[in-house]
């Protein structure tokens with residue numbers, strides 16, 4: 404620590420990813436870390452508005468960062484949960500196909516094998532019915548290494564390790580500007596309240612979720628089209644009435660929705676066994692952060708889920724919550740990827756942009772990588 408910087412490392416954003424970076428720094432060596440978060444507490448952004456699924460890694464092109472960090476992060480995440488008393492369940496999931504979709508399911512199976520995802524098994528209609536009497540499909544792929552986790556407990560565990568290492572966290576504080584000063588960075592911060600000041604550090608980790616591209620632009624400017632920029636994709640959920648509690652034991656996914664680069668409206672459940680459907684995917688204009696879930700949208704959810712859940716009735720659905728995916732532009736094959744980089748033209752500045760799904764699953768692995776770049 405030198406006299407002219409306040410901290411060794413500043414982390415912008417206290418979601419699952421920023422907290423995972425803090426955790427990984429805490430278990431390495433003593434460094435002074437400040438986490439800056441604009442909300443009243445940690446984990447109030449996308450990290451608490453998702454499906455809480457520990458993804459297997461079957462969907463992503465093998466060369467993508469999503470595949471890299473999801474595959475590297477999944478098993479260590481289960482282990483971290485066990486060691487830190489974070490609720491989770493390795494319940495597995497079924498990806499179901501209707502008649503006529505068998506070749507798509509086979510293609511997904513090949514992708515899963517290419518990605519070396521373990522615990523895969525193809526199932527026939529009768530095998531599906533025997534395993535999950537409520538679920539109807541022509542065929543399915545069972546993925547045994549998929550599970551669910553309490554996102555809040557996970558973030559609390561990351562935060563605990565960080566706090567025990569005496570990291571500081573500034574809440575209700577918004578990073579509004581950034582400047583490079585020699586080999587360090589000065590961040591202008593507003594809040595809490597009327598406070599306005601600068602904090603400096605040699606390293607900055609930009610894990611600002613939906614705002615991560617604009618935080619990067621504080622350094623880069625906003626007029627370079629080659630820099631990463633986000634579009635928002637909203638995903639809403641509908642909960643199922645109590646009569647559905649515990650009636651399905653595995654997560655149930657349709658085949659992915661390529662048009663919207665989403666996994667399709669799936670059936671998942673929480674710690675209490677309460678079932679929910681979602682998320683759908685709708686592009687958001689003007690980057691509005693409107694989390695309203697409209698009751699009239701239930702038609703789509705009913706229609707989609709009825710195809711694999713024949714006993715579902717319209718009245719079983721009621722609006723739940725929604726989340727917004729920070730998505731980078733898609734590549735030619737229709738997939739958007741993470742942008743995770745120690746910027747070569749800005750030494751000490753690390754950008755984590757476009758961390759949509761499977762960002763929760765990948766968080767531990769991303770934290771390890773970033774902390775390694777800083778400390779090792």
Ligand SMILES: Cc1cc2nc3c(=O)[nH]c(=O)nc-3n(C[C@H](O)[C@H](O)[C@H](O)COP(=O)(O)OP(=O)(O)OC[C@H]3O[C@@H](n4cnc5c(N)ncnc54)[C@H](O)[C@@H]3O)c2cc1C
Nearest residue numbers: 416418420441448449450453456578612638726762763764
């Ligand atoms: C509908 C949906 C379903 C999903 N399902 C899954 C799933 O099942 N499994 C999975 O692995 N992943 C899933 N994801 C993805 C996962 O939720 C995200 O990848 C992950 O939560 C991203 O974490 P983060 O820390 O990058 O972002 P966030 O949680 O958004 O954290 C960023 C933080 O930065 C703060 N911030 C922003 N700007 C500033 C500023 N200027 N100053 C200070 N603080 C700032 C924000 O307040 C926020 O707290 C899903 C996402 C969505 C939207």
